[in-house]
Amino acid sequence: MLDESFLNLQITLLLTLGTIIFIFVSFKRRDLIAYLPSYIFVPIGYLFVYLQIYDITFRLLGNFLFLLGVLVFIFAIYYEYFKTIKKIHRATPKNSKILVSLSPITSLIIGIQTFFAILILIAIIMLIKLFLMERSTIHASLILFLTSALLTAVSTILSSFQLPGMWEFSFVATILFSASYFMFPIIIFLEEKLVKSKIKVKESEEKYRLISENANDLIAILNDKYEYEYINEQAYLKFLGYSKDQLIGKKVWDLVHPEDFERIMSSQQLSVDGFQAVEGEDKAELRIKHKNGTYLWMEYTGKVFINSEGNPNVITITRDITERKKAEEELKESEEKFRTITEQSFIGVIIEQDFMLKYVNQQFSIILGYTSEEILSWRLSDFYEIIHPDDVIRFKKMIEDMSTGMLDNITNFQFRLYKKTGEIIWLELFSRKITYKNGSANLVFILDITEKREAEQLILEENKKLVELDNLRKDLITRISHELRTPLTSMYAASQILLRSNKEDSIEKILPYIEISHHGSIRLKELIENLLDTSRIENKKFELRYSNENINAIINDCVKELNYLADNRQVTLNVNLTTEVYFKLDKNRFPQVLINTLSNALKNTPPKGMVYLNLNETNEYIDIIIKDTGVGLTGEEQKKLFQKFGKIERYGMDLDVDIEGAGLGLYISKEIVELHGGQILVESEGRHKGSTFIIRLNKGVDKFQ
Amino acid sequence: MEKNYTKIDFLIIEDDFDTVNFLKIFIKDQGYTCKHAGSVKKGLEILNNNIPSIILLDLLLPDQKGHEIIKPIKANLLFSDVLIYFLTAIPRSEALEIMEKYGANGVISKPFNLEEIDSLFKILEKK
Numbered sequence: 078m079l080d081e082s083f084l085n086l087q088i089t090l091l092l093t094l095g096t097i098i099f100i101f102v103s104f105k106r107r108d109l110i111a112y113l114p115s116y117i118f119v120p121i122g123y124l125f126v127y128l129q130i131y132d133i134t135f136r137l138l139g140n141f142l143f144l145l146g147v148l149v150f151i152f153a154i155y156y157e158y159f160k161t162i163k164k165i166h167r168a169t170p171k172n173s174k175i176l177v178s179l180s181p182i183t184s185l186i187i188g189i190q191t192f193f194a195i196l197i198l199i200a201i202i203m204l205i206k207l208f209l210m211e212r213s214t215i216h217a218s219l220i221l222f223l224t225s226a227l228l229t230a231v232s233t234i235l236s237s238f239q240l241p242g243m244w245e246f247s248f249v250a251t252i253l254f255s256a257s258y259f260m261f262p263i264i265i266f267l268e269e270k271l272v273k274s275k276i277k278v279k280e281s282e283e284k285y286r287l288i289s290e291n292a293n294d295l296i297a298i299l300n301d302k303y304e305y306e307y308i309n310e311q312a313y314l315k316f317l318g319y320s321k322d323q324l325i326g327k328k329v330w331d332l333v334h335p336e337d338f339e340r341i342m343s344s345q346q347l348s349v350d351g352f353q354a355v356e357g358e359d360k361a362e363l364r365i366k367h368k369n370g371t372y373l374w375m376e377y378t379g380k381v382f383i384n385s386e387g388n389p390n391v392i393t394i395t396r397d398i399t400e401r402k403k404a405e406e407e408l409k410e411s412e413e414k415f416r417t418i419t420e421q422s423f424i425g426v427i428i429e430q431d432f433m434l435k436y437v438n439q440q441f442s443i444i445l446g447y448t449s450e451e452i453l454s455w456r457l458s459d460f461y462e463i464i465h466p467d468d469v470i471r472f473k474k475m476i477e478d479m480s481t482g483m484l485d486n487i488t489n490f491q492f493r494l495y496k497k498t499g500e501i502i503w504l505e506l507f508s509r510k511i512t513y514k515n516g517s518a519n520l521v522f523i524l525d526i527t528e529k530r531e532a533e534q535l536i537l538e539e540n541k542k543l544v545e546l547d548n549l550r551k552d553l554i555t556r557i558s559h560e561l562r563t564p565l566t567s568m569y570a571a572s573q574i575l576l577r578s579n580k581e582d583s584i585e586k587i588l589p590y591i592e593i594s595h596h597g598s599i600r601l602k603e604l605i606e607n608l609l610d611t612s613r614i615e616n617k618k619f620e621l622r623y624s625n626e627n628i629n630a631i632i633n634d635c636v637k638e639l640n641y642l643a644d645n646r647q648v649t650l651n652v653n654l655t656t657e658v659y660f661k662l663d664k665n666r667f668p669q670v671l672i673n674t675l676s677n678a679l680k681n682t683p684p685k686g687m688v689y690l691n692l693n694e695t696n697e698y699i700d701i702i703i704k705d706t707g708v709g710l711t712g713e714e715q716k717k718l719f720q721k722f723g724k725i726e727r728y729g730m731d732l733d734v735d736i737e738g739a740g741l742g743l744y745i746s747k748e749i750v751e752l753h754g755g756q757i758l759v760e761s762e763g764r765h766k767g768s769t770f771i772i773r774l775n776k777g778v779d780k781f782q
Numbered sequence: 783m784e785k786n787y788t789k790i791d792f793l794i795i796e797d798d799f800d801t802v803n804f805l806k807i808f809i810k811d812q813g814y815t816c817k818h819a820g821s822v823k824k825g826l827e828i829l830n831n832n833i834p835s836i837i838l839l840d841l842l843l844p845d846q847k848g849h850e851i852i853k854p855i856k857a858n859l860l861f862s863d864v865l866i867y868f869l870t871a872i873p874r875s876e877a878l879e880i881m882e883k884y885g886a887n888g889v890i891s892k893p894f895n896l897e898e899i900d901s902l903f904k905i906l907e908k909k
Contacts, residue, residue, distance in 0.1 A: 567800035569893035
């Protein structure tokens with residue numbers, strides 16, 4: 078026989094222990110709080126029913142509490158079921174069967190029975206779990222709990238009818254119930270610890286598989302022999318056309334372009350047969366063979382890891398970079414194009430930022446004669462040192478205006494600069510604001526305009542000369558018309574008098590007017606001849622005809638012609654010729670020189686003066702020296718003497734000299750002598766000291782060459 | 783200081799020998815008196831003791847421009863009645879400009895017509 082009270086105590090303790098465990102678990106699982114009333118009601122209800130209190134009110138209250146506890150438990154389970162478990166486990170148990178066998182029960186092995194009952198329970202839960210195919214352990218225990226609760230309730234009701242064997246049945250059912258009741262929080266606890274974490278691992282595996290399979294990058298795992306262990310087939314099919322069975326077990330190198338294989342092998346010091354575990358990532362660009370035989374540019378990242386068997390594996394992520402590679406190639410090409418343009422340009426190109434030069438092209442260093450390295454080491458202010466002092470202020474102002482933002486662009490700024498060689502060059506500068514490396518900078522163009530400037534300078538000079546010439550020409554016309562008008566005035570006036578005269582007028586009265594008219598016409602004739610000669614000289618049409626002539630004879634002829642003038646001026650002409658001298662000269666033009674110089678000497682010598690003419694021959698020269706005691710020449714006058722219209726005005730000097738002439742005679746004389754290969758020299762010690770003119774013919778000059 | 787001034791009819795300030803020669807003969811033939819200077823400086827010297835009725839003034843003279851003599855002449859009350867005529871070979875238009883600017887009485891362009899000199903004689907007769 079069983080000791081009922083002992084058993085009841087055992088069951089009560091078991092239930093109380095279940096309550097304690099539950100309270101402990103519910104600290105961690107606050108969502109289980111709905112079960113708490115059940116864990117309080119059930120043990121109290123059991124106590125009231127079985128603790129030998131045979132008061133009917135207590136028994137009924139106990140039964141009520143016990144059943145309420147069970148109902149609350151069921152309710153809580155369903156609450157939990159809907160609230161939480163449903164989210165994870167969608168399946169509900171179907172066709173679940175619980176096999177519980179009744180066995181003869183002895184009082185001695187009650188404790189052992191209880192222990193075995195727990196073991197059996199766990200085994201049954203496992204069986205149900207298996208049966209339900211990986212469905213929740215909680216569900217298995219729930220089914221067991223409900224079944225045992227139902228049996229307990231039925232047996233309790235039946236036991237009150239005192240049917241034979243019913244007590245034993247009720248007892249076993251109660252033990253089962255209380256055991257399952259006791260197991261419930263433990264199972265939940267275990268479920269939490271084991272099952273869920275397993276689900277999590279599975280979930281994360283699934284997640285990674287999904288990511289890998291749907292990735293646009295090629296993901297593969299290679300073993301230490303470079304053989305494919307895993308590939309994400311979708312990506313491999315899409316990009317390279319290979320399926321899983323075509324690659325798994327194949328060596329990766331079979332797909333790599335031979336050149337890239339060589340390159341990677343040598344650069345990373347890999348062995349063809351296999352690799353060792355190394356730390357870190359590995360990155361490379363390489364061409365991989367498509368199934369159709371073409372190669373695609375790919376970039377791969379590899380990372381070595383140790384697999385579960387302890388061997389080094391490498392996971393590679395490979396990406397198609399054909400487009401990128403193409404773009405890179407194009408960029409490189411265009412960059413090269415622009416680099417060529419800037420580097421080969423005739424224009425110096427500079428990028429200036431924060432008063433430093435960030436870039437100079439080759440041409441700029443060629444222009445300056447300094448190397449790019451030298452220039453790049455300078456600050457902007459160092460440039461002031463090599464800029465021409467006359468331009469440096471302008472240059473500084475320009476830099477200032479640029480840095481204060483007053484000027485954004487500069488065009489046609491011209492300045493001078495010293496090259497490394499010290500040579501001065503003219504540069505022209507253009508500049509504009511640009512953005513360079515996220516900052517404000519100036520893009521500067523420099524042109525060497527030295528030649529242009531020189532040409533411009535030349536043009537300016539030529540232009541100035543032309544203007545001078547033009548002025549001279551205008552001046553000449555005015556001068557000539559004035560010179561022509563002067564003799565014409567007296568002729569015209571005198572001729573009008575003659576027209577007015579009549580037969581009765583005496584010759585004495587009209588003779589002066591005839592003389593005036595005659596004299597004027599001579600002057601006019603001489604003037605016109607001189608003008609024509611001047612014009613011929615200037616147009617290089619002044620041609621001489623040479624013949625061997627006796628200079629003594631020519632001099633004598635000229636002297637004869639001028640004797641009247643000497644007499645007129647009361648000047649003594651002293652001619653001193655030595656042996657006869659012959660020279661090749663123009664017999665018409667050369668006398669013109671003699672008459673001109675000689676008459677000048679006579680005209681510029683006041684009455685009672687002397688004019689000497691000497692002929693002097695040396696080995697080299699023939700000198701005709703005309704020396705007078707006249708008014709002489711100052712330094713200024715000597716300079717002006719041989720110029721066109723270089724007439725020395727003697728008016729207002731109190732000099733009693735003849736002042737006729739336009740100032741062309743000596744100019745023409747000088748030209749004639751020079752055409753003979755000689756020169757006219759003049760000497761005078763100054764005012765009133767007389768003058769000496771030397772017509773020097775050079776014997777060494779052969780005029781027929 | 784009283785000075786003795788000689789009244790003369792013409793003062794010719796001119797550097798061309800032939801023109802001067804002609805005018806001197808012509809003026810004397812007509813019964814007028816005249817003196818001649820070849821430069822401004824000489825002309826001013828003559829004006830130191832002569833008061834001419836008419837000055838014939840060349841503009842291109844060796845020492846100074848002829849019109850520069852006008853100012854000192856006008857400044858002296860003794861010469862207030864003196865008539866100044868340019869006798870010049872420069873273009874007439876230029877001479878007229880100078881005349882207006884410096885205040886001369888007329889321009890005789892070279893080469894001149896005798897009638898122009900005749901009209902000066904008429905002016906002297908009216909005086």
